[in-house]
Amino acid sequence: MRITYDFTWLHKDAIGERGVSSQELAALEQAHPHPWKQILQNPYNWPLGWLDLEARTAELSLVRQALARIENRNVLVTIGMGGSTLGTKALAATFVRQTGPSSFSAGERELIVVDNLDEATTAEVIHRAGTQGVVLNPVSKSGNTLETIANFLALSQRPALADSPVVVTTGNRDGALATYARETGAPVLPVPGDVGGRFSALSPVSLFPLGFLGYPIEDLLEGATAARSNLTADDYESNPSLRLAARLHLLATRRNFSELMLWIYCDALREFGRWWEQLFAESLGKQKQVASETVRVGLTPLAVSGPAAQHSLLQLALDGPPNKISGFTKVAQTRAELPALSHPPRGVAEFNYLQGRHLHEIASAELEGTRSSLRHQSLPSYLLILQDLQPEVLGELILFFETAIAVMGVYLSIDPYTQPAVEESKQLARKLLQQSPA
Amino acid sequence: MRITYDFTWLHKDAIGERGVSSQELAALEQAHPHPWKQILQNPYNWPLGWLDLEARTAELSLVRQALARIENRNVLVTIGMGGSTLGTKALAATFVRQTGPSSFSAGERELIVVDNLDEATTAEVIHRAGTQGVVLNPVSKSGNTLETIANFLALSQRPALADSPVVVTTGNRDGALATYARETGAPVLPVPGDVGGRFSALSPVSLFPLGFLGYPIEDLLEGATAARSNLTADDYESNPSLRLAARLHLLATRRNFSELMLWIYCDALREFGRWWEQLFAESLGKQKQVASETVRVGLTPLAVSGPAAQHSLLQLALDGPPNKISGFTKVAQTRAELPALSHPPRGVAEFNYLQGRHLHEIASAELEGTRSSLRHQSLPSYLLILQDLQPEVLGELILFFETAIAVMGVYLSIDPYTQPAVEESKQLARKLLQQSPA
Incomplete structure (x- = not known):
């Protein structure tokens, strides 16, 4: 895989009460031993192209x-x-x-x-x-x-x-x-x-x-293709999207987490956050019938830029209602875009410790500090480190989240491929335009 | 005022069960008859500059x-x-x-x-x-x-x-x-x-x-100054930010609404959404002590672009958990930027009803359709119509949301002017940088 996946801090033994326990994971695995077998048999004729x-x-x-x-x-x-x-x-x-x-x-x-x-x-x-x-x-x-x-x-x-x-x-x-x-x-x-x-x-x-x-x-498709067998394996140990799906599902259903943040420490991935928001919002935001009762499910996705959002959403994430699961994404920096900082001028002496530092190291320290402060509040987070921004890596990243969604659809017994509710607003708009004189 | 404020669809008599009732509003008004008097006396020495x-x-x-x-x-x-x-x-x-x-x-x-x-x-x-x-x-x-x-x-x-x-x-x-x-x-x-x-x-x-x-x-400050006396009046009938604050507070505390969407039907206001998100997240996302218990409050703000987000977040808002209050913002279009659409070409005949329409009319119909579909789910929304994007209007808009926050701070008994929780992540980042060799 071209991405390093770290789910450690979604676990109870790492973050305390609000994390998922091994027992809960084992029970979920027992209840759904073969989600991918189920998906690929495709009994509901879902669009799996x-x-x-x-x-x-x-x-x-x-x-x-x-x-x-x-x-x-x-x-x-x-x-x-x-x-x-x-x-x-x-x-x-x-x-x-x-x-x-x-x-x-x-x-x-x-x-x-x-x-x-x-x-x-x-x-x-x-x-x-x-x-x-x-x-x-x-x-x-x-x-x-x-x-x-x-x-x-x-x-x-x-x-x-x-x-x-x-x-x-x-x-x-x-x-x-x-x-x-x-x-x-x-x-x-x-x-x-x-x-x-x-x-x-x-x-x-x-x-x-x-x-x-x-x-x-071509490379984008190659990256996705290379990752596919891992990402569609019924293996709760080694399939990263299955692992994420299981943990998110347990946090949502057993710990009342209702919001998913994605902290993106890379400006070039800002727009990726919008794609990710749509994928999660439309796929999982659904009504379903359980014993003739209507149940509404879904997690609110919120993609933000780090470190910027430490100066915006972080206060709410830390002190507000404990309902946010935070994903963190960064790119492993192998090549400096700028020289390291040299000695700060007089007046900025208290920042002497920045001498010799690259901006990407400072941003990484910010990410670590933010994750740690969430952990201290027993708030779960996971970390994806992209090898770089090459097309192969992004192909894997896209398929990673898509496969996670497919599995969460199985856990929730919903159809993640439709968006039935938005039809009405379209019809109402059309009607307004057809009825009022141009 | 340079903005038209419409809070009708936050009310029970307009949207049903999930709206606020006149009784609840009356009780809140009775409990807090003079929030602005209280704020301006400034007993806690808040930064009200x-x-x-x-x-x-x-x-x-x-x-x-x-x-x-x-x-x-x-x-x-x-x-x-x-x-x-x-x-x-x-x-x-x-x-x-x-x-x-x-x-x-x-x-x-x-x-x-x-x-x-x-x-x-x-x-x-x-x-x-x-x-x-x-x-x-x-x-x-x-x-x-x-x-x-x-x-x-x-x-x-x-x-x-x-x-x-x-x-x-x-x-x-x-x-x-x-x-x-x-x-x-x-x-x-x-x-x-x-x-x-x-x-x-x-x-x-x-x-x-x-x-x-x-x-x-200068005009920006003039617009804010002109709106200030209205926006700081202890008048539950005529002060729009007091009206919004009261309704948001009741929806959050009596109806379990936990998320605030701001649907912005104007690309030029996209960045305004980020400013608004920070204002709400950092100001209201707080811990407080109630009878020696820690209570976490806050509403998650989510600013989105319309109509685009009808193809992204709307499905979740309609079918997902009923926890979102939607604000809608548009600009009253008085001047067309483009000619009206002429007759669609062959093949697009079913869109003949678009003939003679301006794009801004279509976008407005989309906004109405979306608001109506939320209403049909008994989901509350409000509407701000900006006269235009002149600095005076934006000065009023900024002060409108800032004054609403100040009042919500009073209702919640929190200090909306601090962000105590983010300090730890900064210290951790600094420590990481100071301790590891450059």
Whole structure:
């Protein structure tokens, strides 16, 4: 594995009363000895294509073909909501410089991600994109996502962009985007039917825009593929995502933990936090029926940047209600980006101990201090150390959290692949627009 | 007031069982008839300088003097953690274009905010800042914030920046930053002693970097000053922050709500969400002693972008545990940034109803749909409509949330102005650095 997984401080013997005990773990293991066997037999016909990395790898040639068609273009505007853009942004931010809250540049090329519906933002995108060499890439599995269609229309109806080539990414032959592509001859990239939106980070949804930036998309899939057998093994000793899932489940159901923080000590992984939040919120936030009673489950995910959040959320985590499980993520720094600090000037003498230190060492000490102070309150935490930010490592990281979610779905007896509740708000919005005069 | 406040859907008669009742409100009012009288008598000597807007206005001349000294400079690098930079970013993002996750440009001028400790980010700042016309602005009330000092040393020790002028913002004569300024003759801007870090958005902490961008800082203070008498009135009918505080307190203590979402339907207010999160988390996340028992209080704040988060957090909010109170914020759109959508092309025929619509109308319909679907689950929400994003409006918005916090502190019998728990993690980090060899 390319990531070091440390779950020690989720345990009672390390942090005291609020940790999970070996007995509880043993009982859970006994109750669910083969969660992966159960998942892979797939009795409910769940969309498990995110595990079919051979199929995803086979799609790479489609992505490469589509990229070849736009080789002479230098601005790609990818338009999509939720899972249609969260993976793209998460990975792009680890690879190239961000030129705005939602844009990335690599050499001559720029990727602009339109991931919200905000008139001022879309107007700014039109201004930034210019008129030359722009490609529009609406992404929607259903092909009917209202915000995506609205943004796509707003962009493509501007005279400056009206002749820009379009590459559609969609998974529904009958959706508006697929129909549009047939009418106009625009090329279509698939969103596989058995890959849900928030599980599509390793599909053409993100591989196309990432490939445009020169991201080594093959290596991303290789990293996930290399980790897969470990991450889908029914082995409570050696499968890290199974280990995390078991512990999170016990903390949630036996210790009343209701919130999951992810402390990210690496600015390049900031956007990854948004992807992670969606994965946990939509997958596990569910109603279920237990003996004809409605039970509501779910953990609130909260991804924050460290050390910054020590000056923001930490006070609440330490002194507030003891309901937060903290994950910590950092990258093993093997290469200094800056020289070590030299002797502080006069006046800053009390910081003489910083002499000879690298900033990444100071940040690591902050992480340790924060974890220790949580431990002293008997608050559980775990630590992931990424070898580096190479695509192979991120492929493993993505599959790690996705497989943890799949197992937690089994423990909770819920379907982690749907989002039934959000339909109503969409219908209400559509109705409002259809009923009131334009 | 420049903001329209709508708390209707926090009430039982509008949303059902989970709302607050008139009886509960009446009882709270009876128990706390004069929270503002109590606050302003200030028996605990709380730092209430954030209400002393006359003193803040008087400081404007110091800010203007400091700005005059760097008139010929075009890059300002402001370095600070938590409250030392959150207000700056929140307001800068409403005013000018963001050129990165933490940088802003206005004409020839660029403001780079270093708000985390990440070696790669600081290296990138050095690269971006160039060598000409750079000013360094370390900001720390204590003058001893480890990450701020470390970043400041890393920047000022680079040959390219070694001769850059420095403007220090600090509130502690004995701190490292003040001592450094005395030794080097660098000008110092004050952080008033009676203004805590997270309450310093209307002080030189942010007014200096904002003024550098050309932000009308006088208007910001005027807006807050104009709203102050309303927002500090002991009037449960007409004071909007008192009304919100009362309802949030009842929902938290009588209905077990533990999380506060802020749905921001305006990309330019995204950074405002981070400021708001810190204000709520650090102010209300506290331990207190009740009859020699330790009680932990606090609400977890979660600011999200709408409509985007309808594709991320909404499923959890609707189907997950009913523990979230949702605030919604939008800006009354009086001016279209883009023409209305024209007739959709063939293939997108089912979206014909979008013809003649502006994107901001669609986003507003999404907001309404989302609020209604929460209401149908008996989940409480409130709505703030900002007249526009002018500084006067944002001054009111900042004071609105700050005054709500002050009142909630009274209801909870806690001190909202401290953050006692975070000290330990700082000490542990320092110890680690002092004990291990560099």
